[in-house]
Amino acid sequence: MVARTQKTIFHKTIEFDRVHSLPDEDLRYVIQTAQNLGLQVMLKPHVNVLDGCSPEEKFRGNIGRDFSACDWKTWFAAYQHMMHLYAKLAWDTGVVQFCVGVELSEAAKQEAHWRETIQRIRSVYQPQHGRLTYAANFGTEANGIKWWNEPGLDFIGVDAYYEMTDRDNPTVTDLEAAWTRTGGGIDQMTAISKAAGKQVLITELGWMASNGANQRPYDDFCGELDQEEQRACYQATVNVFESLKPEWLAGVFWYTWGSDPYDGGPSDDGYSPYDKPAEDVIRTWCKVLPRPHRTTPSPPWPEVPHEHVVYRNGNFGAGWCAEVWHSSDGEELDLKFPDPNDDSKSVIKASSLQAWVAVSFVRSKSLLPQHFQWLTFRIRGPKDQPSIHLWIKLIEHLDGSDPSQLELRPRPIDDVRYIAGGTIGSGEWKEVRIPLSHLNGVGRTLDAVYLQDRCGGGVSKVWIDDVRFVW
Template sequence: MTHRQHQKSRTRAFPLLILAIATLTLVVLLQRVRAPVQLSPQEDTSFQKGMSYAAWWSGQYSEPGADLSLELLASTGANWIGLVVTGYQETYTSTTVDFTQESTPTDADLVHVIEYAHGLGLRVMLKPHLDLPNEGEGEYWRGDIGSGFTSEAEWSAWFASYRAFIEHYARLAQTHSVDQFCVGTELLGTTHRDDDWRAVIAGVRAIYDGPIVYAALHGGEEASITWWDAVDYIGVDGYYPLVAESSEEPTVEELEAGWETPKATLANLSATYGKPILLTELGYRSQRRCSCYPWDWWTEGPVDLEEQANAYEAAFRQLYDQPWLGGIFWWTWLPDRFESGPCDNGYSPHLKPAEDVLRAWYGGPPRPPQPIFSADYDRAMDIYVDGFAPGWQDWSWNAVVNTAPADQRKRRAQPLQVELDPWGALSLWHPAFTSGQYHWLEFYVRGSSSSQPDLVVFFDAEDGTRLSPVPVNDCRHMEGGTINAGTWKRVRIPLSDLNAPGLDLTRLSIQNGSSEDRASFWIDDIRLVGATETGTIGEPAPDGQPMADCG
């Protein structure tokens, strides 16, 4: 993939029989598995229960929040990650691959993930990608690389540069005990060059001694490659359309029917070469018609959590027991766990019904119950409530901060009017204090007619550590997830989301998350607030009262 719920469990839940009929139990077991007897993927650790793990900027893999995101990935029952690192070439006719840009994760980033993943019991497939800088609808993309070459000299130059790129990561994989290596992804404009790709693979094998896979694009490339015998797994990025564009709210059964032709293609490919298939990518956005255009990452549409979950369920039902399938790597899980969630229309299943489907089939535990909290304003610390509270100072940068004029206060006594340059921040400092008695950071915010601010929040700890930034524009933190002009909205962010519970803190920053646009907004009633847990989602509210906030 380019940058830009219900369970049908595989676990063979045989009836529990008493010891007196143990012999009968054995007969029943043998009748209910395929011949020859083989374990289900939940029981067979050789089956790659994978998740793609992707970042497109240096440093993202090494941020503190990324480690937590990887832990959450591991909790789904996944036993593999497909670790993505992306190099670039300037145009589809360029012959030089560059993997030194800031948009390429560093080697140190990759080593951090490899070691942390291994510590969590995850195996790692390193999966280098090659992209063009501005891929999108109607633009050239990696699949066009090579289609503009007109001479053997261009082909020779490109393959030499590509080999330097891929062998760099093969050496990293060998040095750091990576469990599997992908030699290329969706380079369908080049894969007709049989001898050249055999040379690429031979060069990697001279460096790296683990299993090798190539990730072909669905819909033609997977069937056209002639050198599958040279790799250990036949990799397919399986974004096959499952229903027609006219299909509205497809059921799981309708989506299952869409797998009939792709399954036959994959089974035949496996039989022809005598090698297992890896779905090196498989994914659906949580967006309407995701099952019609699974590959479409650029078109915006309404969030549809159910269609994504149904597509996951249909794929598992149709594919998971196939004897030719060696594993699935779902696209995708992100280091920033706030890039997914119930209002997100992207590919990640995290905090969506699709995650529940994934956990059920991968054998992970259900997501833990979500507690419900009621605010306790007797345990609150004011930061700015119609004026700065004692001890708080304005340490903002690239910002203009004033008390809002009376005609713009919109029923609030004395809010702050804030103008932030790109990356500027309203930053408020206080001598170190403990946050242990507080549950939320709370404030009220209103946008202006001149901008739709994209804000992030973070604390600095007493030792100077900058804690993880968290988006304000998120439906888990604010109704609707957007800051609107003319409307005050309450924002509540759990300190646990900010990696701040119990820490000694000194500074709160509310930053413009844009590198290009100014942010204009009003803000008031900034405080830390305590809370009392009153139940969990799904339980009746005490004394018949409505439930308070979750998170």
């Protein structure tokens, strides 16, 4: 996947954005690397919306919902220009499949514009070289597209996040029945294929490893960790495909297997099946070797640690301060709050953090590269909110660049690799130790450290102390 952006769903221009878009030379490198590993590549350009007052106004499917015919002509001119560039790059790099669009539900109603778009892409991405698809959202969009029969389009693409059951922890049998019920996902994709006379390529399919994920597979939410429910969804799906062997099915892209080498694992509640029971299902279906035993590489903890203190016992290290980042109304940050477990000490207490808000430790002057190997701190959660989900992020300073700061690789604090039990303690202090290599922070010039809500649910209270870099 590669992305370009537009400011809002009401804008008619699509732009390359240095923060959110991959430069062409980097994209070529990624494609070549995948090909060198023996993988075939589908290039799938997305249009992402940067700003909106609600999730609906940031969803690409709502782009153009109030456009006039003239507006659509302007938008499609920008879209075709973008896709021409990526189709040419796909042709030049030997990409075997190209996706002409992704979940553009409102735009997908513009039949004539899409037929023209596909024909223009075909002028540079020749049929003898590769195949074309469009990734429609399941349900209304996929069922309603009138141009699936366009000759230049090889496959019907469906992001198949069909709702399964109405309960948590369904059995594999329950989930198989959900796929095959009258009007369910199998029925809908069968009908689309029959009407257009083409196979369906499932362009995205996956589930969070969270309790209730089967009820809304499309929803990137934070619930109770439940890797068994994720496994059951995968198992039921391959069982149905193996049993029915539908002639209309061209293939499946499982969502998602990321490039972050630290994704997945026993504490991960996200979509990736990597290093989880769901991976075993895929491996068995594909008849490949069993999942290997994996360890996460980490530097040894030093016998005699050196440290660079950011905050300890009510005091900041030289050049550091703290603030609430991305603040909305009501957040409180007490920098010298009595430790609830030992009132002779002072700690940071952050209260009423709203969705996506962070406690930010900020440098007055950028911290030049050091020999740091670890970021460590103590953290305590509230008794009335037993499940706290936080990111830890480093912010790199980029000299002479616009923007001048870059967010490095985020890692979840509530991961068994970094904190005992994989949970932020309910009323108890726990130590967090994260290798800087996992944050992609080794040798970087740093401006800030963020502890940020990662699920959009906010945090009622959290206490923090003894923040330091160690080597």
